Amino acid sequence: MHRSIFACRALRRLSLGRFALPAAPEHFAGFPALATLSLTGTAFRNARDLEALVAMSPRLEELRMCCIAVDVDCREHGGDGRRKVRMVSSSLRFLRIDGMGNVEFVGARLPRVSQADFAQASYPSAPNLLSAMATSLETLDYYYYALPLSPTKLLKGLPSSYKNLKRLKVHLDFNHAPPILSTLNFLRTAPNLTQLVIQDFTDDS
Structure with a gap:
């Protein structure tokens, strides 16, 4: 049944949860009508x-x-063992990532994403994705977790400007300085910001 998914050319909405997807067949040419894709524990x-x-x-x-x-x-199942994923889409407008799993996102190209929601955002995946949508991003909901990084390393790779960012909601732990410095970086690089919410995720204050 899972393999038959790849043959559904007219599919517009796809939600996959809690299973291992088989390898895509060699002739797989994508889903030409797919508008919404949800992957949970896949x-x-x-x-x-x-x-x-x-x-x-x-x-x-x-x-x-x-x-x-x-x-x-992956090698046990004929895979290549690569966990670095290039996230490329010219049509994507909304992106939510809740936990990166064992995947690192690299070389992303997301020129039309206007709304992003990052929970359990990790380094360096989060900066790579944010850089890929810097010119189009309008709304960002971002959870910072305690990261053992210096402020310089945490800010490395972030764009110098989010000129279209209007709404920013940041969830962080006030006991950790590097995430706070990253938040200040967003404020410095978002000249058109109109709405800001900063929340301590440890007690929702």
Whole structure:
């Protein structure tokens, strides 16, 4: 049944949860009508299959991912063992990531994303994704967790300007300085910001 998913050319909405998706067939050309994709606890045999699922769906506008994983030992199943994923989409407008799993997002190109929601954002995936949508991002909901990084390293890779960012909601732990400095960086680089919410996620104050 899972393999038959790749044959559904007219699919407009796809939600996959808690199973390992088989390798995409060689002739897989994407889902030409897919607009909404939700992946929860989904494991991929290799990074190429996840990349293809996004990049080869030309009408994809909404993508939600929660705890995505590339198989822990892909070589046992014929995979390439690569866990670095290139997130590329020219149509995507909304992106939510709740937990990065064992995937690192690199080389992203997301020129039309206007709304992003990052929970359990990790380094360096989060800066890579934010850089890819810097010119289009209008709304960002961002959870910072305690990261053992220097402020310089945490800010490295972030764009110098979020000129279209209007609404920013940041959840952080006030006991950790690097995340706070990152928040100040957002404020310095977002000249058109009109709404700001800063919340301590440890007690929702």
